[in-house]
Amino acid sequence: MTVMQHIWIVLGVLFVLLNIAAGLIWVERRLLAMWQDRLGPNRAGPLGILIVLADTLKLFFKEDWIPPFADKWLFILAPAIVVGSVLMSFVIIPFAPQIVVADLNIGLLFFLAMSSLGVYSIVLGGWASNNKYSLLGALRGASQMIAYEVFMGLSLMGIVMLTGSFNLGAIVAAQQHTWFVFTQPLGFIIFFIAGIAETHRLPFDIPEAESELIAGYHAEYSGMKFGMFFIGEYLGITLISAMTATLFFGGWLGPGFLPPWAWFFLKTFFFIGIFILLRASLPRPRYDQLMGYGWKILLPLVLVNLLVTGAIALCLRG
Amino acid sequence: MISHIRTMWLVFLHLFHKKATIQYPEEKIRLRPRYKGRIVLTKDPDGGERCVGCYLCAAACPVDCIALQATEDEHGRRYPEFFRINFSRCIFCGYCEEACPTYAIQLIPDFEMAEFKRQNLVFEKEDLLIDSQGKYPGYNFYKAAGVNIGVKEKGAGDQEERPVDIHDLLP
Numbered sequence: 001m002t003v004m005q006h007i008w009i010v011l012g013v014l015f016v017l018l019n020i021a022a023g024l025i026w027v028e029r030r031l032l033a034m035w036q037d038r039l040g041p042n043r044a045g046p047l048g049i050l051i052v053l054a055d056t057l058k059l060f061f062k063e064d065w066i067p068p069f070a071d072k073w074l075f076i077l078a079p080a081i082v083v084g085s086v087l088m089s090f091v092i093i094p095f096a097p098q099i100v101v102a103d104l105n106i107g108l109l110f111f112l113a114m115s116s117l118g119v120y121s122i123v124l125g126g127w128a129s130n131n132k133y134s135l136l137g138a139l140r141g142a143s144q145m146i147a148y149e150v151f152m153g154l155s156l157m158g159i160v161m162l163t164g165s166f167n168l169g170a171i172v173a174a175q176q177h178t179w180f181v182f183t184q185p186l187g188f189i190i191f192f193i194a195g196i197a198e199t200h201r202l203p204f205d206i207p208e209a210e211s212e213l214i215a216g217y218h219a220e221y222s223g224m225k226f227g228m229f230f231i232g233e234y235l236g237i238t239l240i241s242a243m244t245a246t247l248f249f250g251g252w253l254g255p256g257f258l259p260p261w262a263w264f265f266l267k268t269f270f271f272i273g274i275f276i277l278l279r280a281s282l283p284r285p286r287y288d289q290l291m292g293y294g295w296k297i298l299l300p301l302v303l304v305n306l307l308v309t310g311a312i313a314l315c316l317r318g
Numbered sequence: 319m320i321s322h323i324r325t326m327w328l329v330f331l332h333l334f335h336k337k338a339t340i341q342y343p344e345e346k347i348r349l350r351p352r353y354k355g356r357i358v359l360t361k362d363p364d365g366g367e368r369c370v371g372c373y374l375c376a377a378a379c380p381v382d383c384i385a386l387q388a389t390e391d392e393h394g395r396r397y398p399e400f401f402r403i404n405f406s407r408c409i410f411c412g413y414c415e416e417a418c419p420t421y422a423i424q425l426i427p428d429f430e431m432a433e434f435k436r437q438n439l440v441f442e443k444e445d446l447l448i449d450s451q452g453k454y455p456g457y458n459f460y461k462a463a464g465v466n467i468g469v470k471e472k473g474a475g476d477q478e479e480r481p482v483d484i485h486d487l488l489p
Contacts, residue, residue, distance in 0.1 A: 035332045039339040281329035282322060 010101055017090055021234040026052050028234075028276050035280040056227070064223035071128040078125035079218075079225045082232030085117040089239050094169050096252045096260040107168040108160065111243065112153050115198055119145045121232065122200075122207055126217035137216025140287060141207030144197055147294045152194035154302045158187045158309040159247055172251035181248040186305040188248045190298055192271075195244065197294070199236035202279040206287055241271035349427035351453070354412045356428045357403055359443065360421065360452035364469075367447070368422035368459060371398040375414035375423050383407035384414060393468030395460070401443040406436050420459040424452040 026041065026049050033040025044050035066075055092107035094100040104110050119142055126138020160166060162183060163174040171180075181188045197204040208216035218229045245251060245267035254263030285293070340347055349355070362368050371388025389399040414423050433439050451457070460469040463478045473480040 034337075035329050037332055037335055037338045039337050039341070042341075277326055277330055281326045 006101075009099055013090060013095065013099075013101055014087070017087065017235065017238065018231075020238055021231050022052050022056065023049070024234040024237065024272065025055055025230075027272070028279075031273065031276045032280050035277065059224050059227040059230075062223040064225065067129070067131075067220050069130045070220060071130065074124050074128035075220075076225070078121045078128060079221065079228030079232070080121075081124065082118055082121035083228050083235065085114050085121070086232055086235040086239055088117075089114040090235075090242070092168055093239075093242050093246055094172055094251060095264050099261065100169065103167070103169055106166045108156055108166040108171070112149070112156075115152070115239070116145075116149050118198075118232075118236070119149075121229075122217045125221070125229070126207075129217070129220035131220055133213045133215075134217050134219050137207045137209070137213045137219070140209075140213075141200060141217055144200065144204065144206055144290060144294075147291060148194040148197035151190050151294065151298045151302045152198060154299075154306060155187045155190040155194060156247065157306055158184045161306075161309055161313050168246055168251075172246060172253060175250040175253060179248060179250045184248065184305070184309065186301060187309075188244070190302050190305070191247070192240075192244060192274075193298065195240035196275070196278065197290070199233060199240055199275075201233070201237060201275055203282040203284050204290060205284060206290055209284065237272055237275050238268065241268045241275065244271050349429075351427060353427035353429075354410050354415075354425040356405075356426055356431055357408065357410075357414065357441075357446065358424055358426055358448045358452065359401060359446045360424055360448060360450060360454075362458040362460070363451060363456060364458065365449075366395075366460075366469075367397050368420045369398050369401065370396045370420055370422070370459070372396075372419060374417040374419065378413040378417035380411060380413060381407045381409055391468075394465070395467040395469070398443060401446060402440060403446060404440050405431060406439040421452070421454040421457055426452070 029051070030040040030042075030048065040048065041051040042048040044054055066072055089111050091101045092104050092110050094103075122141035122145070123138050126134040126136075126141065129135075159171060159180050162180065163171050165171065165174075174180075200207050207213075208218070213219070218226055221229060242264075245264060249267050251267075252260035252264040254260070254266075258266075360368055369386075371386060373386065373388070376382075376384040376386060383404040384402070385404075386401040387399040388396055390396050410425065412425050415425050418424075431439070458469075460467065461475055463475040466472045
């Protein structure tokens, strides 16, 4: 691969991802409305898709206010971290054979590391806002994401055992015959639950929890800084969906009548739909329920899954 | 877990349900005849104003949005010199319609009265008067009973009898 090709891939991935993240504003509002027997935004442009443009313009023209009591530099830094760390995670995802920004041999570890960095944006944003609700949101966010980070990592170790590699290209190639969702169903469920908690989406939107914490860690943010948190959230959904598709549903593998990238996007959009469906259907658990559920049920389950997978892998090999 | 998945499935099925949204400017809701919307002043079957300027509507109005001044013509028939409703204050409660003894003031099923200038929401008598009898066709206040003000002769009303000639012996 030449340098030029590589630059094209980087730019293309960035372009597609940012557009998807923005377009998800429309997708989510439309789907959510449909599931609530409404129509949703359908006026601006064909099917209302230009609502994305209107929303973005509105965010750009809002006053970009930094509260006088806030810690100015951290306040500015926090929204940048969330977008940066999520975009960094996309580096290792193989969108199609040969279309991957960096084919790291520790790809999965890189993904886990980058998604952990996302915690900083919440903690710093909540801390820098100097507001009690923001701080509460930040505290909740930090403990939730650290707790669920543990199972997220552990739930993927089964796949690593079966593949024998941290490289995502190798993991996709290992699913040529069977998707890992069939051999690692428990791992899939736990990874997906942890992924929802990791992107702090509903029903696990405990760091923001409008009804308890106003807007949690981004209560003081306005204008495009808030927009960055927003984009970061949608990028996070896309990331978890893309990772689920890659790790458990064979990534770009699929019957030959569609090109590999189309299979990848189809699978990714299916999981994005599930994310939105979850938001439409399930209520938010209490904070202590979330933590108890994580540490008391999911952690033992994921350890059992790891143990059984390890035993079977050992038997098959021996 | 099963109940969560069932919930999600049931919510998903709503994708195919009929939508509750009415797409307003193209598609309009059916307003019932007794819907309390814009206020109008109606006319009697002869084409005269029904309003007699009794001020009961202005007194009943909880937000004081009705202003009028009564006057009389040469026959002694009362009518409002001006009649002004400030629709930027009106709450469409319908008390004026209930208070009106002559069915002159009525609320009709129309709510599309948005304006760009607030002043345009102050309706004068010529804006309020409509060439119709509204919800009570055939009712003519001055023809029912009362003194002669050029509409009917004395005792010729629907609900009164001719005056008795007290010098006549026959009943």
